[in-house]
Amino acid sequence: MSEEVSLALRLREGGDRRLRLLAARGLVPLAAEELVPIQVELAAGDDGELAAAAQEALAAMDPNFTARLIRDLERAKAEPVLRHFARSSSSPLILEEILRRRDVPHQVLLELAPRLPATLQETLLLRQDAIVETPGILEALEDNPQLSAFSQRKIQEYRDHLLHHHATAKAPAEESVKVDAEAKAGEVETALAEVKESVAPGGEVDEITGLSEHQIRILPVSVRLSLARGASRGLRSILIRDHHPRVAVAVLKHNLIADSEIEQIAASRVVAEEVLEAISTTREWMRKYPIVLALARNPKTPPGLAMRLLSRLSVRDLRLLARDRNIADAVRRSAQHFYTIKQR
Numbered sequence: 001m002s003e004e005v006s007l008a009l010r011l012r013e014g015g016d017r018r019l020r021l022l023a024a025r026g027l028v029p030l031a032a033e034e035l036v037p038i039q040v041e042l043a044a045g046d047d048g049e050l051a052a053a054a055q056e057a058l059a060a061m062d063p064n065f066t067a068r069l070i071r072d073l074e075r076a077k078a079e080p081v082l083r084h085f086a087r088s089s090s091s092p093l094i095l096e097e098i099l100r101r102r103d104v105p106h107q108v109l110l111e112l113a114p115r116l117p118a119t120l121q122e123t124l125l126l127r128q129d130a131i132v133e134t135p136g137i138l139e140a141l142e143d144n145p146q147l148s149a150f151s152q153r154k155i156q157e158y159r160d161h162l163l164h165h166h167a168t169a170k171a172p173a174e175e176s177v178k179v180d181a182e183a184k185a186g187e188v189e190t191a192l193a194e195v196k197e198s199v200a201p202g203g204e205v206d207e208i209t210g211l212s213e214h215q216i217r218i219l220p221v222s223v224r225l226s227l228a229r230g231a232s233r234g235l236r237s238i239l240i241r242d243h244h245p246r247v248a249v250a251v252l253k254h255n256l257i258a259d260s261e262i263e264q265i266a267a268s269r270v271v272a273e274e275v276l277e278a279i280s281t282t283r284e285w286m287r288k289y290p291i292v293l294a295l296a297r298n299p300k301t302p303p304g305l306a307m308r309l310l311s312r313l314s315v316r317d318l319r320l321l322a323r324d325r326n327i328a329d330a331v332r333r334s335a336q337h338f339y340t341i342k343q344r
Contacts, residue, residue: 008034012041017050024053032069036061037077040084058084063091068341070097071311078103086112092120099123100308106134113140118148122330125154126304128162135163191223206235213238221247229254233261240265245274252278259288266294276301280309293317296331303328310338318342 008030010016011023022028024042026035036058043054066085073081078101086098086108095112098104099120109130116124121141131137138155141147195215203213209227216224216238228239228250236255242248248271251257262285265271276295285291289312295301296309296317307330310318321327321335 008038011038020050021053024050024057026057032065033073033077036069037073037081040080043084044080055088059088063089063093064341064344066091067093067097070094070101075103079105083108092117095120096123099127102129102308104130106130106137109137110134110140113137114143116141116144116146118146118151121146121148121151122154123307125151125158126302126307126330128158128302128304131158132162188223188226191219195219204234204238206232206238208232208235217243225250231255236261240275241268241270243272245272248272248275249278252282259285259291263288263290263294266291267298269298269300271300273300273302277305280305297321297324297327299326299328303330306331307334310334313338315339315342 007028011020011028014020019028020042023030023035023038026039028035030038039054039058042050043058045051066089070078070081070085082098082101082104085094086104089095095116098108099112100123109124109127113124121144124137124141125131127137138158141151142155144151192209192211195211195218199215199218201212201215205212206216209216211219216227216235219227221244224239224242224244224247227235228247231239231251231254236251236257240248240251252265252275262279266276266279276298279285279291280295292309292312296306296313298306306327310321310331313321313335318335318339322332322339324332324335
């Protein structure tokens, strides 16, 4: 066991109060990733002197340093730190990093919403995943005395479309099964034969089925879902652009696809947002820098997703993104923000 790990364990186990007081003040030889979670723990403890010392030391930390720490802190240690700084800090730099972390508890977002400055309300509203699961975030944001006109419009838009769409997606199980069920082999063959005979070809042709893109597009959803399993590369290139997101996502789920092809899909501006989101949730693909970069650069990528990827980009790519007028303004501003930080 290293000396640093041993020291961290001693501090967490208690015992040596003088050592814990030094830790509360930030005066022990530990990396910030180890020390700050301990200070946060002490700041919330019952010992008044330790708590006061830890709170004072944490409040005195440089906001730029704290923001970088929050961005990079590993998940297992993050939650208490996020809660502490969400409640104690008013620094836009710190609050922005808290809002962007995917693992921030939704309760923290609820607490932040009523006091966020207008410049950070947009960042919160980009967290569609959290808003869908915890719609109360919108109500909390409406209680914010600094609520901007943009945020008011966005809140109403989410209520009219995002939350309504999510509720619709939770349709009765029987209907969902009808839409998602894959056709049996005989039904697929029948459908393919009928389309070949009755529909004129158009667009690129898949050599395996002999159908053109136009003919494939008008097949029943259940048949297209069946075709998505074990599809050839030519058929994948057609189905990945399917207007029904479930069909397109099925291509990713049910095929072994090379990283180079995933990179091309991640860069495509004609695939559904659901496809790009599905790529982002596959850990193996997200270990590949070219795929991460392709998603971040794609104007079709939801801004919230693109912004979460920026911290992983090189200084050079951040500089290029900050100048890219094709991507969303929020993504471009965030790229400039990360570029400025990483340059230092």
